[in-house]
Amino acid sequence: MINMQILDSNEIRKAANILKTGGIVAFPTETVYGLGANAYDQQAVTKIFKAKNRPDDNPLISYVSSYEMLYTITNDIPAIAAKLMKDFWPGPLTLKLKSREDVPVTITGGSDMVAVRMPDHEIALALINEVGVPIVASSANISGRPSPTMTKHVTNDLDGKIDAIIRGDDCKIGIESTIVDLTVTPPAVRRPGAICIEEIIESVGAIAVEGELVNSPGMRYRHFSPQTPLTLVEGERTRVLVKINHLIQNYQKQGLKVGVLACHESSEDIYCDEKYILGSINDLKEVARRLYSGLRFLDDMKVDVGIAEGTFPEEREGKVIMNRLRRAAEERFSC
Structure with missing residues (x-):
């Protein structure tokens, strides 16, 4: 367990070194706790699916700490994406964009798209920045269970199954990011989340509100369920x-x-x-x-x-x- 209610550069380096050497780490964000791996390390990414018991056809989200890092995985930033980033990044908005041709399957999930967001959390941003490359992540829970908003939720689900847990404060939002697909015309909300659809419409005008696609992160299988019926x-x-x-x-x-x-x-x-x-x-x-x-x-x-x-x-x-x-x-x- 890495305790970090207050940002500590030494502890960030410890967690980053785990990620750089093929480990997986749970870390706090403003939405829910994430479970991350080096985006370019296939074996490490596989560990996320194994620890969560997550089907390997359920894609992950790439987390970046800067626009420079964003351009390493996509160079297709349409005007609407730039406007959404200006209004909501860093924050709980994930954008599906066309990926660069040289981006590995660990990031794209085998498609030509990447789902990416910049979190609004100092520990998450510091961790990504210290690793130096995008982190791919999912919520830090057993697949199908309610997403974790406290350290104890992560511990209950994943203790002993992952390499480290960064203990932070409770998540201030507590609901996953909204996913907006910008690879289609018109753009479409694929997962409702912390950024309300009304806020997105206020930002960029009309946008399709369609059924949740199964190839959006976290939407392919039954989700958020307690063990109790x-x-x-x-x-x-x-x-x-x-x-x-x-x-x-x-x-x-x-x-x-x-x-x-x-x-x-x-x-x-x-x-x-x-x-x-x-x-x-x-x-x-x-x-x-x-x-x-x-x-x-x-x-x-x-x-x-x-x-x-x-x-x-x-x-x-x-x-x-x-x-x-x-x-x-x-x-x-x-x-």
């Missing part, structure tokens, strides 16, 4: 609460322990064994930041079944929250 109840709040309490009663009659993820405004009207308050319906950034911790809470409390309240608005951060809950749920009810 999760039921999502969507709809108008009053009807949703009636349905949730009805489900709780039925499960408890079967002798099952029930955990519920709810917003603050609903929590007092839900009667269950364990409860995790995601935050206020009026502060969706907070709900998004706490969402993955809530999903992991269900496992930590060893409940038999989880239920999530799905009353968040289908816009801005609410749209992203509902996307993640739907992908995590085994069963869904609409009220």
Whole structure:
């Protein structure tokens, strides 16, 4: 474990040396913890897939610390990409761009494209800069599990399976980056994330909001799921609460322990064994930041079944929250 709540150049060098010599390292970013390898080291990149039990046809994201480093993997920067970078980099926006012809398969995943972002986190940027080449990374968790937003999440999933974990603060955003595909016309949002679709439209005008493509990083398989079976109840709040309490009663009659993820405004009207308050319906950034911790809470409390309240608005951060809950749920009810 490398402790680094405060940036420490000596510890950065230790972690960078691990990456330079073929190791893999978990590190904090503003979105979720990442698990990275030297982008040019095929054997090291393979270790990421093995540690996560991640299918090898699920592509990774390349992290860069400068525009000079960006140009080593792509020289096709259309005007719309430049505008998005100006508005949102460094930050939680991943862009799919045409790769340079000499870029290795470890970066492209066998395609002619690269998914790249510049994180807004001093430890991540310092680590990439010290390595001197892009780092390819995925979230630092077992594939399919909720993404890690705290060091303990990484430790629970990957301790003993990777070479080092940089212990930083909890992730300030807690939701993955938005992925925008600039290799198609018109450009398309492939994964909703921390940058809202409305913000992207405000930046560059009309953009396609299409179905999530399976060849986008992290979108090919079921994702974000706790080990606890999760039921999502969507709809108008009053009807949703009636349905949730009805489900709780039925499960408890079967002798099952029930955990519920709810917003603050609903929590007092839900009667269950364990409860995790995601935050206020009026502060969706907070709900998004706490969402993955809530999903992991269900496992930590060893409940038999989880239920999530799905009353968040289908816009801005609410749209992203509902996307993640739907992908995590085994069963869904609409009220």
